[in-house]
Amino acid sequence: MFRYILRRLFYGLLVLFGVVTIVFFLFNFKQGDPSLMLGGQNANKEILESIRHDLGLDLPLLLRYGLYLNDLSPISVYNKNFNNSHIYLDSTKYSYVKLFDWSETRTAVLKYPYLRRSYSTDREVSDIIKSTLPDTAILAIASIVIATILGIFLGVFAALNKGSFLDNSSIVFGVLGMSAPSYLSGIIIAWVGGNLWTEVTSLPMLPFFFLLLGLCFSLILNFKKRIRSEVKKRMQWSGILEMTVKGFLLGMAIWLFGIILNGFTGMTIIPGVSSYMELPGTGLEGTGVLAERDEWTREYKYHWDRLILPAITLGIRPLAIVMQLTRSSMLDVMSQDYVRTAKAKGVSSFRVIFKHTLKNALNPVVTAVSGWFASLLAGAVFVERVFDWDGIGNQLVNSVLGEDLPVAMGITLVIAVFFVVINILVDVLYGFLDPRVRIS
Amino acid sequence: MKKGIKWHLRILLILLLVSFFAPIITNNKPIYFKLNDIHHFPAFKDLINPNHTIIIDGRVLNSSSDWRNMKYQSVLWAPLRNGAMARDPHNQDFQSPLKRSVYNDGKIKEITSQHILGTDRQGHDVFAQLLSGIKYSLMIGFSSIILAAALGILLGAVSGFYQNVYKIGKGALIAICISLLPAWFYGFSIRSYAIIDGFQENAINGTLQILFSLLIFVGIIKIFTWLGKRIDKAFELGFINFPIDNFITGITEIFSSVPSIIIVVTVAAITGGKSTLILIILLGLSSWPVFARITRGEVLRLKGMPYIESATALGIKKSKIITHHILINAMPTLTVAIAFGFGSVLLAESALSFLNIGVPDHTITLGALLRSGREHIQAWWLIVFPGAMIFLLIYLFNQIGDRISERSNPV
16 A cells, blocks of 8 residues: 555656646747836836846756756755846745755755746745635635535435436536536626626625525425326425525525624624625626725725635536436445345335435545546636636636736646645545555 | 437537528628629628628728618628628617617618627627637637547557557667658748638638648658668668557646646747637647547557457558557547547637637637626626527537447447
C-alpha cells in the first residue's frame, strides 16, 4: 500500500512538471508586450527597455523557463546581485530559510513556491489566489452539499417508486441537467430569481429559496406512488400547492423575524437578512461578491444570501449525476438476495432502505462526488462570471482579458494542482477499497 | 423498445440546411432583382461570402434603406426582410417579439411579425442572428472535431498497437527528424497567408487550404521516410526501440489533468489575434486526449482477436492491419466518442463567445447573443432563444452518442 501511494505521488509530480512546462510554453509562445501596458502612454524607449529587463523578457525563452521552474520549486537557487523583483526573491520582502551558499553570489534557499507578481496591480499572485480561493471553495462546497443531499434523497425516492411520475421526471431532469451548460442555466436562474421574482413580488431571495425547497419536497412526498383515481390525483396537486405555500411562508417568516430583530436590536442573527434592500453592482438581486467592504467603516460585510443562486446553478449538474447514480445503484442493490432476506425477516422498511440498501448503494456515489469536486472549480468560471462572484474563476477571466500573464498562469497552475491532488486521492481511495488496483 | 436516432439526425439536418440557407430565408437584400436589364442574385452571393459588396451606378449598397429605396424593374424579396448584420433603426433598444414592430417604408405602415424573435440593442434581428450563430457553431464544431479525432485516433492507434516495442531504423528516424523542418516550412509556414485568406473568405475554403497544407506536410515526411528506409536497407544501420506507448499516454495524462476549457480560455485570450482558425486549432488540440484514450483501449481489446493474428500471419502490412482490420471494428465506439466530443466542443465554443474570448469581434454566435442578454437581462428573448438552441444542439449530440452506444453494446 505504501509503495502504491509513493508511486502515485511520484507519478503526480511528473504530471505536474509536464503541466508547468505546457502552461509556460503556451503562455510564452506568443504574447503581447507587457511593457507597453505597464509603461503607460508617455513611456519612452529607455523606460520600456528597463521594464522589459525588470520582467526578464529580454532573456532567451529556455532560460526564462528555467527561472520560472526555479521560482516554483521549494528548494531553489537565487542570485544575490539581481534585483528585478518579478523573477528573483527579494530578501527584504519574502521570508525564506537559507540552506547553503552555492557559490559567492548564489545561495540555495528553502521557500514557498513563488508565483511572481501581477502586471497590472503589482500584488503577489499567491496573495490574489489566497484572497479569492476561499470564495470559490465556499461556493463549491455549498453546491456539492446541496447536490449530494438533494440528489441522494431524490435518487432513493425515485428508485423506491420505480415507474412513477417522480421517477420519470427525475430521468428527464438528469438528461436536462447534463446537457444544459452552466452559464445558460446560470443566466436563466439569475433572470428568474434575481429579476423576475423581485419584479413581480418585490420580495428578497430567502422566501424564493424556501419556496423552491417546499416545491421539491412536496413533489417527493406527493408523487411517491402511481395513482390512478382522479380524486387522489387532485389531492396530489393540492398537496403540492400546500407544501409550496408552506415553504414560502416559512421563508417569509424567517425573513420577517430577521428584519424585526435587525430593526430592534441592530443584530444580524440570520445571515443575509437586513432591514433594507440594496442592489449589488450587477443590478440583479441575489448576485454579487460575498464579502463587500463598507466605504465608511472599512469593515467587511458578508452577504450570505448571494450564495443561494450561484450554488443552485453550480449544483445542477452534480445533482443530476448523483441522482442518476443513486437511483441506478439503489435499483441494483435492491434486487440483491440479502435485501430480500432482510425483508422476509420482518425488518422495518425504513431500516431496510437506510441500513441495508443505501449504505451499500452509496459507494459509487461517493467516488463520483469526490471526482466532481475538482471539476466544479472549472465549472465555477462561468457561474462566477454570470453572478459576479469574486472567486478564482472570475479572477482568471479578468486577468486573461487584461492580459495579466502571471495571474492567469498562477491560477491555471493552482487548478491543475487541485486536479492532480484529487485524482491521486481518489486513486488511493480506490486502492484502499479494492486490493486488485494496487497490484496491477 | 428500439431507440432510434432517426429523428435526431433529421432535426440536425434541418438545422444545418436552415442555417446554411439563412441568407435566403431572412435577408435585407432581395433574392433576385433586375436593374438596367441585368439580373442580380445578392442573397445567393451571401451564401458564399457574407461580406461581398454590390456596386450599382457607382454606389456601394450597404444599409437596408439603400436596398429598400431602389427603383427595381422586377424584384423578389426574402420571406423575412431582416439581415443578420443589418441594423434596424426603427426597432432598436430591445424590441420584444410580443410587441408590434415598426416598419417604416417612407410612407408609414406597420407589419406585425417583422421581427419574430425580437431585436437587440442595436436593432439586429435575433432570428437572423440565431441562424447564423447556429451555422458558426456547427462549422467550428465540425472542423475542430475532425482535427481532434484525426490526431487522437492516430496517436491512440499507434500507442495501442505498438505498445512499447516500436522499432525504428536509425536512418528512418534521422530522416523523419530532418524532414519535419522542410515539411513545416512548405506545408504551413509558406502557406499561412493562404490559410488565413481562405478562412476570411469562408469556412469551406479555409478547411480546404488546411487540408492541402496537411497533404504537403505528410507527403514530404513520407518521401523522407522512404529515403531513410532505403538507406537503412543499404547500410544495415540497426534499430532503436522507442517506448511510444509510455510517451503518448504520458502526454494524454498531462493534457487531461488540466480542465481543457481553462487552457482554451487562457490561451485563446493570450494568443492575441482573435481568429476563427486559432479557435478551431485550440478546440481541436484541447479535445484530442479523449479520442486517444478511447482508441487505445479499443485497439488493445481488438489486438488479441484471432483474426488479427491470422492477418499478421498472412503478412499484411501493419498500417493496413490498423486501418482495415482494427479501426473499422472500433468504429461504433469512436462514433460515440465523436458525438459526445461534438457536444463538448459546441459547449466550449459557446462558452468562449459568451466570455468574449477568442472569438473574433463582430462574429454572430449563440454565446454572443447570450452575453448581450446577460447585460440586459430584462430582454428575455435574447436569453431564451439562443439558450434553447445551444441546449438543443448539445442535447441532440449527447442523445445520438447515448443511443449509438446503447445499440452497439446491448446489455
